Amino acid sequence: MNITKENVDDLNALLKVTVEKSDYQTNVDKALADYRKKASIPGFRKGKVPMGIIKKQHGRNVLGDELNRIVSEGLFKYVDEQEFEILGNPLPKNDIEVEGDFNNPDTFVFTYEIGISPKVDVKISGRNKYEYTKVKVDKKLVDKQLEDLTRRYGKLVSGEKVGEKDMVLGQFVELNEDGEILEGGVMNSSTISMEFIEDDKLKKELIGKKAGDVVIVNPANVSRGGKDTASMLGIEESELGSISDKFQLTINEVKIMEPAELNQELFDKLFGEGEVSSEKEMREKVKADLVQMFEKDSEKILTRRISNDLIKKTDIQLPEGFLKRWILASQKEPLTMEQVEADFPNYARSLKWQLIQNNIFKSNDMKVEQEEALNYTKSLLVNQYAQYGMPAPEDAELTQSAQQVLTNQKEAQQIYDMLAEEKMTKFFKETVKLDEKEVDYDEYVKIAQDSNA
Template identity: 45%
Template sequence: MNIVEEKDGDLKKVIKLNVEEKDYADKVEETLRNYRKQIKMPGFRPGHVPMSMVKKMYGDQVLADELNKIVVGKLYEYIESNNIPVLGNPLPKDDEIKPIDPKTQKEFEFVYELGLAPEFKVEVSEKDKFTKYIIEPDDELVEKQIEYLAKRYGQVSEKETSEDNDMIFGLFEELDENGNVKEGGIQHKSTIALDLIEDEKVKKELIGLKPGDSVTLDPKKVSKGAMDMAAMLNISKKEAENLSSKFKFTVEKIYHIKPHELNQEFFDKIYGKDHVKSVEEFKKHVKDDLRKALTIDSDKKLEIDIIDYYINKLNLPLPDDFLKRWLLKTSEGKITEQQIEEEYEDYAKSLRWQLIENQIAKENNIKIEPEEALAYTMNLMKMQVAQYGGNPDAISEEELKKSAAQILANQDEAKKIYERIFAEKIMNLIKEKAKIKEKEVSYEEFAKLVSGKSNKFSELFNNLKKSFKK
């Protein structure tokens, strides 16, 4: 077999594989002989059907199958032996696909195009500067969290007419430009929380409604940003950002939540029986919980900043046209060309960071040993047991090891765990080598810094964010 490699513009290559008769003849003959043994045909004993008839019946298909196996195998063998940094998988070059005619051809040419990863280096040093935000919960934040908890554990009752601070459950129906329900438009049942609506005119229109009543509204006015609106209408964030339609909202049920009193029963529900015995103690615990949660969110913000910094700093080129075609082909009709165009920017960003991570690992000899994965999994199990109120120390080391080994024996679970360890090692290396300064900010200042990225942060953070005015 003759293999020729050609450059095809930036970050693309064309591989031509010329298959000669000697490359496939023996394998095709062997496969047809096996077919012959299995064929049952009237007038012939099993295994004695004439070979000419077998070839006539199955020859073309067997040849096509064997050619495909040989070509794909040799192609990947060539890529691996020549260390070609491919992105995605090879694609047959559509404009050079030639029909196969087994009756007249003995040699066949197959042409594939490859998308290539760019060559680059990543220097991580003190020249790379980042800020870690320290958020100390103040009294206002503690009160907001207590309000949220009191409502969450409060008494819910159904009522006939909506008032301020009520929650209205109903059906959202997208309208067309004439104000009619749009055929094939967005329809979803969701809840509007009146106390979170900032536009007083809109809030006034929603007060005094009863089940069965309908109003026309702008979903942007009854939600807190694109992510909140996406969840409310069961659409993607990108769809929410581009949505300009008005909606018909039909009331189905109205709920009033009476906040729970700050009493012992309330304290016990949240922190366990008799663990907290006064409002002062309760506030202290809430403040501690806030501090822990916001520290996690601050760490997440730092990691997002690190990722964005290196992606923008290196600005890696990608074979975009090839990758879009590859994504479309491998989706097998599950996504459209338009969806790929809309989502490609996010995909390309994720791919660039993956390339950067791999290069950092290569330059710094970062590896994951099986013992590390086992210890990491055991620790995850301990954390999960504690999270659900159990005592992790009650589980023996032997039991933990056995359970962790079973988890890692599952290929999908093992992949997730190795990816988590890998990502943490990359981040830890960057945090050690780069320059990170700490800066104290208020919760509201921090919320503004992460505006538009709320889906990446904790549920606690997002619940609090909704309670603050813009």
Template identity: 40%
Template sequence: MNITKEQIDELNAVLKVAITKEDYQDKVDKILKDYRKNANIPGFRKGQVPMGLIKKQYGKAVLVDEVNKLLQDNLNNYLVEEKLDVLGNPLPKQQDNFNWDSEELAFEFELGLAPEFEVSLKTKKAIPHYKIVADKKMIDDQVTRIRKQYGKLVAKKEITAGDEVTGTFVNEAAEIEHKTTLDLSKVKSKKALSALKGSKPGDTVTLKTKGLLTEDYLLASTLGIDREQAEDLNIEVEFNIEEVNERQPAELNQELFDKLFGPGNVTSEKEMRERIKEDSEGQFQQQSDQKLLNDVTEQLIESTQFDLPREFLKKWMQTTGEKPLSPEEASDEFERSEKGLRYQLIEGKLIKEHGLDIQFDELKEFAKGFIRSQMAQYGQTDPKEEDLENIAGRVMGNREEVKRLSEQLMSQKLLSLYKEKANLKVKEVNYDQFVKEVYG
């Protein structure tokens, strides 16, 4: 077998493969002999079928199969040995009137070559790195929510502002009949609040659904309907009042601190506020890091310029999916996936240049850390190393879990690289400002 490469341009090449009978004939003959030993053909004893008949019936199929195996193995070896960085897989060129009986078989394969390019993390435009702080207002609101959540309910005879009212919403035409507890602090409509205030258990109040609550998404759960039905719902519902309760805030004392943070871990309101600030900012860090990953990715794609073998990739996409695509469909698919493909190449180069490859032992330790944090959520704060090893071993035997954990670990490695090397500008904001800037 002989393989030669013809360079078309920087991004495209053709591999020419010449195969002679000596490359495959021995294997073909051996397979056909095995077929003959086991063939059951009427009129012949087992093992006595003429070889000519075996060749006529099976020869071409065996030949094609063996040649294809030869091609696949040798092409893969050639790409590795020649250190060719290809995109997709080699595509066989169409050959009309191909003669499988020739003494020498000639094949051609199109290659799409990965482009040469440089990646600079020092982009011209500085990328914002958000530091989200828990400000006084946020901490105050959190303390208020905690006190309310752990407070006690006191029954009342009449509704006033801020009460919690238990009752049943009813609208027969819309098939609504749902018992719920309505927190008046979540009621937005002034007309609804006016109608509710002063009402007593046993009364029925008619309310309009449109603009009833402070957040539209709350309407579905309040009425016991799905989100699609609740969207833009504008009807009247009857609210049959059954109970009225006032939630008296819990005192900021040691009993509450122990419930929230464990016995003796927090001993004052000041320490509680510090802990709330620390925990909140820890959660914000995850959102800030994800935003940074997304922004650096976008900036690298925009600032790292290189060409792709577009026509080759479109052809390749026609044949690699679950079903063949038309040229038009493949072109559309390429346009949709081009950005992702570009980032895969950029990421691959960063991983290679900065030595970010993931090793098995490293991934296993990462898995153990993940398992340890999950166990801590269920009260197992000091698991045995043997237990961690056993669970991690099972996780590492699951291909999907390994893929998921590898992606998470690589994201952490890239994030650390970006924080160290990229052109970042720290921007301190509170959470409301972050949401407004990022999500509009």
């Protein structure tokens, strides 16, 4: 077998794969002999069917399978041995027919197209300066966190009137177009949380209501998405499209979250026995935890800023036509070229960032080692145990669990990606100049949500 490369331009090339009869005949003959041994055809004893009949029935398929195997393995080996890198995988050139006769097989020539990965030169140094946004962890933010913590560990008690953060227990009854109870309609008792209602008009209408009061609501406006709406009404999510958007909500009871007291029992629950012994110490601990938590978010914002800038400033040309055809051919779910075209800018941006990352890793001899991935996975598992209030198992068992996680290709890729992102962020913080800027929480949230920030 012989493979030759013909350059179309700097980013596209054709690979011509020439397969001689000597490359495939032995395996084809062996496969046909196996068919002959197993063939059961009336008029012939098992294993004695003439080879001519076997070839007529199976010869073309066997030859096609063997050629596919040889060509695929050959292409993979050829690409792996080259100095250039490709994007995607080789695609059969649809407008060039296979050279060769399947009825009288001898030499075959297959033509594939490839997209060549462009040369990437990333320019980033200590002269580059980027804003490093930090959240101002002030008394207001600490107070809010304390309120959330005391509510989380508080208890529900009966209330007289509906407040902004209360829970409402009531009965939902479906109404018809005339606003009357629909015969045979949906009827279910459930709970809604006032905190999650985003419709300000409806929220205002509910505040102050008491047990026994009736309000007309759209179930979608007092729940959090399809699954939550269906669960609240006691129906399947698939039934939502066939029900009314008007329901009578009769309030049966109002529940108020009574915050937990700032005492030693709460301190021990939150931070471990004896770790905190006063409200002042709790505030200091909460502030430190908030600073640490927001640091991770600040690093993500920084990395996003730098990636946006590098994508914009780094000249990267892509073999777009090839990539679109490859995306169309490689998807498991049916896809049209129109859909590929519509989403291609996002794909191209993601690919450019991947190429930039690869260049930075290669230029700075950065790697994600297997041992790092194992230890990182173990730390993730330890955190999971802690979240459920459980002690982590012995190291041997923990290592075995981490190894099991890494056998899952999807989960392993996510872990390697997270590690790569951490290394990239560390590299940026050590390489570029940081212009630190403190902002209040609300502005920080807006910046974090802005993909262009």
